[in-house]
Amino acid sequence: MEIPIKTLWIQVLERLQLELSRPTFETWIKTASAERLENNCLVILTPNPFARNWLQKYYINTIARVVQDILGHPVEIYFTVAQGDEISFLNEGELTQAVPIPNNILENASKSKTITSELNYKYVFSRFVVGANNRMAHAASLAVAESPGREFNPLFLCGGVGLGKTHLMQAIGHYRRENYSDSKIFYVSCEQFTNDLITAIRNDNRQGFREHYRAADVLLVDDIQFIEGKESTQEEFFHTFNTLYEAGKQVIIASDRPPNQIPRLQERLCSRFSMGLIADIQAPDLETRMAILQKKAEYENIILPKDVIEYIALNYTSNIRELEGALIRAVAYISIWGLAMTVENLVPVLQPKTEKLPATPEAILSVVADALNVSIEDLKSNSRRREISWARQIGMYLMRQHTDLSLPRIGEVFGGKDHTTVIYSCDKITQLQESDRTLVQTLRQLSDRINMTSSQK
Numbered sequence: 001m002e003i004p005i006k007t008l009w010i011q012v013l014e015r016l017q018l019e020l021s022r023p024t025f026e027t028w029i030k031t032a033s034a035e036r037l038e039n040n041c042l043v044i045l046t047p048n049p050f051a052r053n054w055l056q057k058y059y060i061n062t063i064a065r066v067v068q069d070i071l072g073h074p075v076e077i078y079f080t081v082a083q084g085d086e087i088s089f090l091n092e093g094e095l096t097q098a099v100p101i102p103n104n105i106l107e108n109a110s111k112s113k114t115i116t117s118e119l120n121y122k123y124v125f126s127r128f129v130v131g132a133n134n135r136m137a138h139a140a141s142l143a144v145a146e147s148p149g150r151e152f153n154p155l156f157l158c159g160g161v162g163l164g165k166t167h168l169m170q171a172i173g174h175y176r177r178e179n180y181s182d183s184k185i186f187y188v189s190c191e192q193f194t195n196d197l198i199t200a201i202r203n204d205n206r207q208g209f210r211e212h213y214r215a216a217d218v219l220l221v222d223d224i225q226f227i228e229g230k231e232s233t234q235e236e237f238f239h240t241f242n243t244l245y246e247a248g249k250q251v252i253i254a255s256d257r258p259p260n261q262i263p264r265l266q267e268r269l270c271s272r273f274s275m276g277l278i279a280d281i282q283a284p285d286l287e288t289r290m291a292i293l294q295k296k297a298e299y300e301n302i303i304l305p306k307d308v309i310e311y312i313a314l315n316y317t318s319n320i321r322e323l324e325g326a327l328i329r330a331v332a333y334i335s336i337w338g339l340a341m342t343v344e345n346l347v348p349v350l351q352p353k354t355e356k357l358p359a360t361p362e363a364i365l366s367v368v369a370d371a372l373n374v375s376i377e378d379l380k381s382n383s384r385r386r387e388i389s390w391a392r393q394i395g396m397y398l399m400r401q402h403t404d405l406s407l408p409r410i411g412e413v414f415g416g417k418d419h420t421t422v423i424y425s426c427d428k429i430t431q432l433q434e435s436d437r438t439l440v441q442t443l444r445q446l447s448d449r450i451n452m453t454s455s456q457k
């Protein structure tokens, strides 16, 4: 029998109070409450959109784990906002991705999910800042939006992490929808395409899968690099691509590298990806980064002094997502502590990425344990269980990045390991990043959390 929701939430709070730092607990957790628990979905009420987005981004896994421990089975966590209690400097869901609860989520919780994703309403051409780094990709996207299925088919957008590929491809989708409302726009990540295929195979419904994807007028496929080595997905995608192409339908693909650098990609797919236009996006220059911040601030109704814009833009150079993250942190910090928006006030929260932050070993252990679902004791233990030694290696790498501790001292923090173990772990994680974008993203998120934990101290 389920325990009453109030009792559940009291227990969750008791557990989280012990696990999280005091400012984190007081600011984000204590202000939230459990609203409903139905069909293994727990809806958590938050005081404003900002708190909702913050919890969704940084604490959803922690809360889900604690709730699962208490109930003895997994639950899906959804965050919602108390009505009429908006934070003044934010519009609903503006600064980070909104996390709406579909009306029928509780009823449908046990049913299967829809096959393609929705477009993010913010990813439109008017919100995209054009600079030298993305001019060609932008022009090509606009051309494809106006005349799909013509000369740039497929359009292959490539560039490093967080540089605007998804934004541009979705802008094409929005443009078509706005101007041709009956146009069928399908946006899907490569991972989702694979999952849909697996589900179709499991349900013996491969035909349904094919009919669905081949009905698209414009097919947008994100992060295609993850198709590497997935033979069945490549096979299916090849046929989907051919069918759409021959019917004059537009295909747009985004990737963190050009087709010929995607390992274990079938030759025939590589050549098809290359037969339209490959448009790459580079890291933005200072002026473009400042213009992006300025535009974001305008959309969010935030007044940002010029020197603050310049300070952020100077310190976040290679990834626009990080640039936006810095703006979010700045606004949150200023708002929570009631400070003026000045460079001096922002220095503690916007440390340049290249500087080592004064993170404590305990904070790093706690962030890694929390994010990778192991305990701090596990990290310090001699256990060779795969997930524990993986978390330990990541922890050692991050400790090397974020502290000035010597290798032997890092070994000690992890329960008395030899310094050669630390070297091995750091080298391994460094090397893996060359081929594993997911790992790069995970490390970036963990670093952000470590920085945040440090700045909250």
Ligand SMILES: Nc1ncnc2c1ncn2[C@@H]1O[C@H](COP(=O)(O)OP(=O)(O)OP(=O)(O)O)[C@@H](O)[C@H]1O
Residues within 6 Å of the ligand: 123, 127, 128, 129, 130, 134, 159, 160, 161, 162, 163, 164, 165, 166, 167, 168, 223, 254, 256, 292, 320, 321, 324
């Ligand atoms: N030129 C730009 N103007 C305004 N915002 C931008 C621009 N480029 C990127 N952004 C913003 O930066 C964030 C990251 O962009 P996006 O998700 O499109 O990157 P990506 O290249 O697809 O990254 P990934 O490789 O991680 O999938 C988004 O919020 C996007 O709106």
